[in-house]
Amino acid sequence: MVENVDLDAVLADIHTQASSFIGLGKVADYIPALARVSDQKFGIAIVACDGREASIGDAHERFSIQSISKVFTLMMAIRLRGLNLWHRVGREPSGNAFNSLVQLEAEHGIPRNPFINAGAHISTDCVVAGHSDPKQAILTEMRNLSGNPDLQFDAEVAASEAEHGNWNAAIANFLKAHNNLEGEVETVLDAYFHQCAIAMSCMDLARAGSFLANRGVDVASGRRIATPRKTKRINALMATCGLYDAVGSFAFHVGVPAKSGVGGGILAIVPGEMSVVVWSPGLDAKGNSFVGVKALEMLMTKIGKSIY
Amino acid sequence: MVENVDLDAVLADIHTQASSFIGLGKVADYIPALARVSDQKFGIAIVACDGREASIGDAHERFSIQSISKVFTLMMAIRLRGLNLWHRVGREPSGNAFNSLVQLEAEHGIPRNPFINAGAHISTDCVVAGHSDPKQAILTEMRNLSGNPDLQFDAEVAASEAEHGNWNAAIANFLKAHNNLEGEVETVLDAYFHQCAIAMSCMDLARAGSFLANRGVDVASGRRIATPRKTKRINALMATCGLYDAVGSFAFHVGVPAKSGVGGGILAIVPGEMSVVVWSPGLDAKGNSFVGVKALEMLMTKIGKSIY
Amino acid sequence: MVENVDLDAVLADIHTQASSFIGLGKVADYIPALARVSDQKFGIAIVACDGREASIGDAHERFSIQSISKVFTLMMAIRLRGLNLWHRVGREPSGNAFNSLVQLEAEHGIPRNPFINAGAHISTDCVVAGHSDPKQAILTEMRNLSGNPDLQFDAEVAASEAEHGNWNAAIANFLKAHNNLEGEVETVLDAYFHQCAIAMSCMDLARAGSFLANRGVDVASGRRIATPRKTKRINALMATCGLYDAVGSFAFHVGVPAKSGVGGGILAIVPGEMSVVVWSPGLDAKGNSFVGVKALEMLMTKIGKSIY
């Protein structure tokens, strides 16, 4: 256990060191609302399973969670569908870019895993089918998990995603053409663009993900969110599929399950120990936060908690 | 720690249960020497980090280790080349069949990882370049790690692999065409076919792999084989790339780093706890031991040691 | 010249022989309006450059021209854009299925040629940009070329195409995501589905395509439709890209430029001699009219007019 670690001291140390990498990444610019975020932002938040919290830098500033949302809609989809979900989406790393249609075509409309865009459309489709107001259901879920009732969709980001959403529209139509989308393309896309556009801080996300580190139990409330088995399985999927086409390199250098988003956030899980969220908007060539990956590598080296 | 677990009792339990799956897999038949192995064979061996050993069934009968050898030649290649190795081979899961040339062509002769065939040719090429008698060097390594000086190549298997080795010859020539093979194609293939043809028992392999569970220190001898960092990294690669195109599903169901071979063996590592080797020749659709995967899933459920 | 050939006698002969293949193909069933067409239908019409016309069987019954429309919208796009068109679409055979997204992704949104679906979207997009009422413009073009002012869209087919149009919607969105679509996705798709849904007879189509056989001059009216150079180039594209993934086999067995549609029609051009249209709804494994290909092979053998 990391109970003897002074989390504030560790974060201070890492924040100083990792700050030297600020400016080396490139802020996502496919929509204006993301492009204008400063690449100088850098925050880290930790929620330990023993209840301690620690944070540094811009850990309380909200950012667009983007693909990190896929972890939570996957959990909602598993809750709604159980094992039947896996008839519609695989559990293997893709070996291709996160939005590739090649694999999807070769495999007849079954996405490789729930963390590539095509697979996330499946999760969202399940949420759409299972809730009368799917967008509100996702927002409520994130409010409950984070304990923050003020969470909102960033309406500008959601609108901008939709406006520049042709690639995702191609994917959703392709799934529909293969009979692997129940809902209307427009409805699923609308929910998808909104879940990506939720604005949360590092601390919000670390709290929301704490159950993944704590065998399924939310750390702050003690509420059971998922069984230990389902929790492990979501972590396993993050470890093998969570970082686009850098999952092997991340396992090699950092060594814990994680999910990243193009907003520059990364949610990392140290099973039995803590959830950690870093945020810094500059991305590396694979689409993951440049500073974030470095900070997580330093953290795992310091606390010796690679899972491998 | 698993120190309070009665390993013999656990193995007895698992062996009984998993035996019900015998006969559901299909023995590899691409060469006669493998095809004639009985699909009734089933053994398990454990080497715990506290020094205890346990085994059951056919755990002391030798089988062809096949691709499990890739873990050990990778370690030899890392020892010889250090980080330079990673200019020649990637660290990402392939999302394709283990012997696919598609990805290799798309990525200009850089194999995705050291556990697909193309990547293993790179490791072997490093061993060929670094040793005057590379085949003997590999055999010596395996004898030292297993503590068994009687290990031998199965000459019939090696000859049969070479005779039916056109697919691997295609891969090796392709690497050479992309200037990513230093040695002669024939020399590298010969070493490669021999490393795959080493005959070892479950117990031999569990001992040979014990250093991976024990932060780099061989359990029996206390000898340091690799640094803790390198050990973790090899485990991370096994966790993300070790089971062909079933790595995500294996993480989901079993949850530990592992490497399988078409001979029906699987080497699994529970970091800090134990190395486990199962052997049963019938393979599932992805090329992994059908009974072996089931047995490992039962074991991890029983001892609660998924890394996730 | 075929001036000494008795066209009626030749057609009678071919129609009798080729009728033995009726029933061997499979009528397209992806939309109900196509699925219900009888597979017993079989017509042939010829317009010779010397002005003679001949027909047999169901040559005056209208059918859905489907992809044959791509030839005419390509001509309209060339007229509107000239050589600039070729920055947006290639001129090479695809080596893939007609609706594949793989090549499109690998080549960054530039379709291989104007006769695969993605490429036809580009032609249609040009027509959309160049005409205030693009659907009417296409219909007017076909009425003028065929000399038949009664041509209409089949409204049921157009609606059904739209309803089952997710694959084409995926393609159009994908083009838009690559900045290779000027118009709105919905507008282009609507025009595309309508052009495919024009109902024409063999004779209508043979007249409409007669300028391609006659160095750019409409046979009936003597009106110049395209320059000889542009005419040759459209024929060259039909010869290398016009029959989906059967273009080489068709060249081998028949040996003239042609364009087929899933409605069972094929427009074939014998340069300097005649345009020929066959219609029989049963399709072979590559999506071309089974009886139609056979009839054209017999015709070219009889009149000795393979271009090779």
Next chain:
Amino acid sequence: MVENVDLDAVLADIHTQASSFIGLGKVADYIPALARVSDQKFGIAIVACDGREASIGDAHERFSIQSISKVFTLMMAIRLRGLNLWHRVGREPSGNAFNSLVQLEAEHGIPRNPFINAGAHISTDCVVAGHSDPKQAILTEMRNLSGNPDLQFDAEVAASEAEHGNWNAAIANFLKAHNNLEGEVETVLDAYFHQCAIAMSCMDLARAGSFLANRGVDVASGRRIATPRKTKRINALMATCGLYDAVGSFAFHVGVPAKSGVGGGILAIVPGEMSVVVWSPGLDAKGNSFVGVKALEMLMTKIGKSIY
């Protein structure tokens, strides 16, 4: 017929104009023996079906025919195997680079057509199976067809091809792994490298290919080489598959069947009229002679003999 055309005048005109493109292409440099050929070389030779011959520039200097040889070994394979050949190799354009393994893997070891490298290995394999001395058989065939008993293999080129032949060795091993190669890999490769290394002049090649223009009858000797039907079919394959990934563009701009080689030669057939061979070593981005393509385009424009 071109009988009224002054071939010498036409060639003089074209040679002057096309010479302005000399230096814009890039000489093949994958083997030293090709790399050292001057990019200033430029010759054209014509053999008309009426028996006239014309030539200009370096039309009598020998060069390495390379892939042009594939036309002639295909003809030998057809002679040996007839229609059975087409169970082992397709007749469709590849939509991929000439030496791609991607399509070959996707299509289980059946090459797309006889003019990509994999397909040419099939033709050569048939020749190997059908002749006790296959290399001598190929050389004898070329001597007979060209009427030049002095033709030889360029031993240096053949040796150099073998030395740098890993890509072809990968292909041949891959075919063997798919049971689509009868002969030994080494034997087939040796014959293949030799056929590519035959040294011939433009005039030699134009004479050798004259039967393809003349409905199967060698122009000089009047000897029948192939039936009219087989002749047309080889021409059809050249038209749809003969210029690597530029076959559509070549049809569009030039409009006749042709086969190119990386030595800078192109054999073009004007059915019923003439065979033409151009040679200039500088290649365009697709691997075809830059000056050669331009010269052929000028020639077809001048004599108005596009087949389309």
